[in-house]
Amino acid sequence: MLRRLSPLAVLAAFSMLASVAHAQTLRIGLAEDPDVLDPTLARTFVGRIVFAAMCDKLVDIDDKLGIVPQLATSWQWSPDQKSLTMKLRPGVLFQDGEKMDAAAVKYSIERHKTMAGSNRRGELAPVTSVDVVDPLTVRLNLSAPFAPLLAQLADRAGMIVSPKAATAEGDKFGTHPVCAGPFKFVERVAQDRIVLERFKEYWDKDSIHFDKIVYTPIPDSTVRLANLRSGQLDFVERLAASDVAKVKADPKLKLSKITEIGYQGITINVGKSEESQKNPLGRDPRVREAFELSLDRDGIVQVVMDGEADPGNQWVAPSNPFYAKNVPIPKRNVARAKELLKEAGVTNPSFTLMTATTADAQRIAQVVQAMAREAGFDVKIQSTEFATSLDMADKGQFDAYVLAWSGRADPDGNIYSFDACKQPLNYAGYCKPEVDDILKRSRTTGDIAERKKLFGELAAIVLKDRPIVYLYHRHWLWAYTSKLTGLRTIPDGLVRVQDLRFQ
């Protein structure tokens, strides 16, 4: 029996079963398993990729980070900038057949603001109340002008859920989410798949060309790519930079890249705990300047990311409209770095660089260690499992920490929580009243030119103090079957399913 059923014969038999692509199903490989699929409670980047197909938002962003209509067709700020009136798209239905109207918007925003465990509360903090003006008009009232609000409404805070379903499911809504997006939730098997099915009454149904989307989390990028190459998947997000050449060489595959809105950087403990004052790096801005000058960002990008990132020195990439041109990327200057260290009276400063155990973070640490050594720095690398490193960062038990941020559409989301006094993500422990003042002003003015000017002032101060040494902005790398067309590359790294189709 065993001889007759030789392994080769079995394999040959299975070869015939190798699955045939379902023409109308889009199969997407994700780098992680998303967390709960409730826009109010959701906390991960990868979850937002799924939401992009399931939950429409009041507004969306375009490839230039401009705000464009989605469920809201137009909006108007009041003269004092303290209320935002939005006109809603008529005739929009939720996936359970309920009407999407001003009352639903009021319900959703209030849910975001009040539900226990809501991750949206902070994003919508300045919103004090929501008025239903008429069935297709809502007014958001603010305690003070808040320029980043529209960008917040282009993310999960702007996702409108069906009040009927959300009331019925309560905190279990994430297991059966009902929104007003192009695809409705069918099933989810944790760590295995999320299945969405086309919502036939979607308001923009002509732009949808798939019947089904299946998301499969595959953490290993090699395996993710192997699935794409063998035809098990149609699309993979976050391709490893080292696999770019392989994808380019394969005529069956295509590649897209976008510069992320987040950044990769090194957070320095400048005041989070007493430890910061014990180390010259945390104590003396000249030592931090010397550290930055010892780094060659182009070299780091080449070695760590195979060139698949934009070198950067700010919270936004140089290509971003809010990049402060008055503080360009400094060139590597080891001689000047040595001089600065001499001035500071520490020619061989030593510090510990904490990193998570991901391959990228470790490589950054190694390259930084080698580059900084030439200026006289003695960098000790401490690889720490992510949850532990986070805990140590929060307690201020570190000198420097390699930490990335996935980014927000409005630059405020990349700065405020990190540089304003006592904010939850301010691991550096940075606190300066004039910085807080500029940050507050940048939030209260809606004028783009004025905000740019304020971010320039901010850059002049913060980038000199260096609570964070920004290194680069990764490219979101997407690989997909060459049959797939209509892909739009939006800097937030989320896959828009509208207009996607197989040729």
Add this chain to the structure above:
Amino acid sequence: MLTYLVRRIAQIVPTLLVASVLIFGLQQLLPGDPAMVLAGEERDPAVIAHLRETMHLDKPLPVQYVYWLNGVLHGNLGESQRAQLPVTTLIAQKLPVTIELACLALVIAIAIGIPAGVIAAVRHNTPWDYGANVVALWGLSTPNFWLGIMLILLFSVTLGWLPASGYVSPFESLRENLAAMIMPAFVLGNAIAAVLMRHTRSAMLQVLSSDYVRTARAKGVLERNVVLKHALRNALIPIITLGALEFGTLLSGAVLTEQVFTIPGFGKLIVDAVFNRDYAVVQGVVLFTATAYIVLNLLADIAYAIANPRIRAQ
């Protein structure tokens, strides 16, 4: 036999209780604040406070343990904070997958390991023996993840015969299920086959040189019957133990293979839970695995008793 069974089952209760305290206690030694990890990128202090409250992290440790034990005794292992699903649901989703994988792997391991071990012992110090040893050494020393990726590259990417990864329920399509499972089962079975082969070989060598085998041969029993009926049955005792233990290991230890082939099984569940500090899942899964180990050991003991009447008498 009955008193033997009762005695063995009575031993389980204190063992499980000690295991539960250990599981709960050891987990507290994990550095890092689970509420902070679960709070996601934003780490809103209000969210962290809410999570601490729902996870009872704001209560003293013994109180947390009592909460948990009370739930366990009522069949409630708590709720995953990340997936927002009951741990029992997660286990019910993942366990059948891993059991299937473990069974297939064990079948492959037995089909390769025991015959190879018997042949190596019977043909002791011949090219057959050396060949089996080389294969066993290869099986033992090939890392699972490497073999997995190589198989994917060969059978999925190059030849396009098998799906690279994923899982299809056998109730949906048995063929697709087996197509998805054969590579991971082979990868897992391969390493165990090597262990089984080595053990079968040494046990068989020992038994084949014992007096009763010599007697059987002297009586003129067919060599085939000497090997398979007289020797193998006795040599199987340590192999059953090993098989049961390996099966237990497979339930929790198929992590890397599940990771490579993206099989949504038990191993992946626990590893992700540890990294996400999803305490309820870690506790539930570890308790379940500990119970499974203990029960498998019991079954192995019963199997000995059946295979060897002397044990019953002791």
